[in-house]
Amino acid sequence: MHRIVFLDRDSLIANVRAPGFPHTWQDHAATSEDEVVERLTGATVAITNKVPLRAAALARLPDLKLVAIAATGTDNVDLGACREQGILVSNIRNYSLVSVPEHCFALLLALRRNLRAYGADVEAGAWEKSSRFCLLDHPIGDLSGSRLGIVGYGALGRKVAHIARAFGMEVCATSRSTLDDPDVTQLELDELLRTSDVISLHLPLTEQTRHLIGARELGLMKRSALLINTARGGLVDEAALAEALLQGRIGGAGFDVLSKEPPVPDNPLLRLRLRLPNFILTPHVAWASAGAMQTLADMLVENIEAWAAGQPRNLV
Structure with missing residues (x-):
């Protein structure tokens, strides 16, 4: 038995x-x-x-x-x-082919439309004091017409690409094997980082992928670009990302994972969540729909x- x-x-x-x-x-x-x-x-x-x-x-x-x-x-x-x-x-x-991609776009939409900043304004009473019917204090961007770069084109990456195209996004991806999707442009990582408006990570954590995104890679990204990570925290050098966000070298980031979970109090991204409206951190729940x-x-x-x-x- x-x-x-x-x-x-x-x-x-x-x-x-x-x-x-x-x-x-x-x-x-x-x-x-x-x-x-x-x-x-x-x-x-x-x-x-x-x-x-x-x-x-x-x-x-x-x-x-x-x-x-x-x-x-x-x-x-x-x-x-x-x-x-x-x-x-x-x-x-x-x-989790539904849950993780939906969470990915929840983070992306919240960042692109500055929901944290506008929510904080409403809580602070700024809308009540406004001289007009709305507040326009933070930039709002559309997904349509922008480029999504997917790093790791497995089942989750393909699902994210499908949703992105429904939003009117252009999709490119990196993959170890040749892509068989005519609607997705295959690029090397550096070119994907340079040209994408949003980068979404969908890779396992291995010794080869640990800190795949570090200071050099963040430096290749557009200053307006967003980085989404619903995969593994160790894929990104967290100290380098915190520095890039604080210095305004990228547009923002949405993370559902950290390198150590539960996080230690001195994790640079954990501290950052209260300081910047363009950084969203959720507690590893992208996978966890009922x-x-x-x-x-x-x-x-x-x-x-x-x-x-x-x-x-x-x-x-």
Whole structure:
């Protein structure tokens, strides 16, 4: 009989049905890194959303056969150590093809139309004191006619491109493989950064993509350009971005992710959120619509059932 342990059950607000094979199941609301070994001792299946599973802990878990990641990102699991121990790792793919792109455009529209600044004006009573029917103190831009540069053209990138075209945006993208979309112009990263009005990141975090956007890359962008990140915080050098925003070297940024989550108090972007109306920070919720979370929960159990049936899927 398999023993299944969900290390951070409270990270998933959804109905998680029982797998259709003999098992025991134990939920933990949350798990710290130093509790991992104790809680997974004797487990054959570990479920984690963001709890780290490092080599030292994995080496002490000889019964573990499957790590079922309740997310797409795999940077919290030592994949090399899993391979060495014969532990399979599965993840969830394409569950948030509505939620993440919609959040991406929520950030983009709020920035382009200066919603934070106008909301603050209304709260401060500026509209009530206005000599005319409206306030026009902050610039407002349209999406139509502007260029969106998508960095990483997987399933999420393609969905973002589809929505962008509906807004009348021109779309370009970078990708390791040749694009098969005639409506999207494929560019190298530097050219995309130089020519786009909006840059949206849709990449996994790896050693190759860490700090993909740093001071040099920010310096290539238009002074009016917006940077949207609903992917992974480590893709961007946060100190460099904070400096670029403070110096007015780019037009603004909308982030749903930080390099360390929960953030440490001295994170430069966390401090910045109260100082600049052209920076919006949300707490890693782009993925978390009710529909997306239920889809994730269903796919999570399907991954475990496929593995138990000897037909593992979504392996990484």
